[in-house]
Amino acid sequence: MMRGFVLGIVALSVFSTEACKTNGKVQSSMKTTVFGKLPDGREVHQYTLSNGAGMTAQIINYGATITSLTVPDRNGKVADVVLGYDTIDGYVNGTAYLGAIVGRYGNRIGKGQFQLDGKQYQLAVNDGENHLHGGKTGFNKVLWEAILPDSSSQSSVQLRYVSRDGEEGYPGTVTLKVTYTLTDKNELRVDYEGTADRPTILNPTQHSYFNLSGAFGNTILDHLLMIDADSITPVDKGLIPTGQVASVEKTPMDFRTPMAIGAHIDDQDEQLAFGRGYDHNWVLKGAPGQVRKVAELYDAASGRMMSVLTDQPGLQFYSGNFLDGTVIGKNGIAYQHRTALCLETQAFPDTPNKPQFPSVTLRPGQTYRQTTIYQFSTR
């Protein structure tokens, strides 16, 4: 239970919980530090979750962003497997959504337009003529409130953001809570809970970029990926779904058995051409609303394996096609083309204009929920 209290009232040291020892075994912990200051002077805090089993996750309350995730390889050697920046300025100025929670709507809404209950809405347009990842100032560009766990040995933190009525064109006030928990089974669990005071749409997701080798000079082209999906939602050249559902059979989109990401990424294929690689939504098997394993990512060199479990209907697999060496990340490393990939668990892109897709409407009295788990192991 996260009864906790809102950060910012008491001195920071109060919030630091040391890793406690039980029977000589190091247990989980959560520690708060100052990450930096926003241009307007507000402090950004970083929460370091440790599970006592070799993993740590660092999260900042700007964008509810994962800034680092350290994971052991098959020899127990720990490395950070996500892209990020060294300083807050990187996150404030960045345009690649590194590690952030994106929303209200993860991915695209055609022309930023939709109708709800017969009313027409125009959202901010920030990706050509379309709306992407919540607009110009999405959930990734705002300071969230942190609510800390009441037990010192809990490696979790909850972040809360109240998005006002009309923000980026969306109707209604939305309150979204995202809870990050690092379990002793080497899982990073992300639980979302959202409510609204007027009918609106909500479809947030986590935008971490993974490279399981932990060496960001490498691309992810030799990672093996499995996606438990028989079909995708094909897109037009603006990456807006056509509304169809297309089988992956005999296409480069067939990840039903593990396949190297680089195996077909440069094939002559209209969908790959539109995405400049993989940047598509897979229609996940199994019942939405039930947490099930939907994807597996494996790096043979390090032995690191990541399973993705979610209750969402879709998975946007983005192969880092827009990375082009201009983003300078942690430790001064320039992030080159396809040095990392995103596996964004969510409802399908452009759902508000596609009544045949699973709904993203949120009404007063209802609660939006999502659970997504990134589970790490080695082989």
Ligand code: GLA
């Ligand atoms: C998502 C989109 C991509 C791109 C990235 C961010 O994955 O589908 O097209 O916008 O986010 O660069």
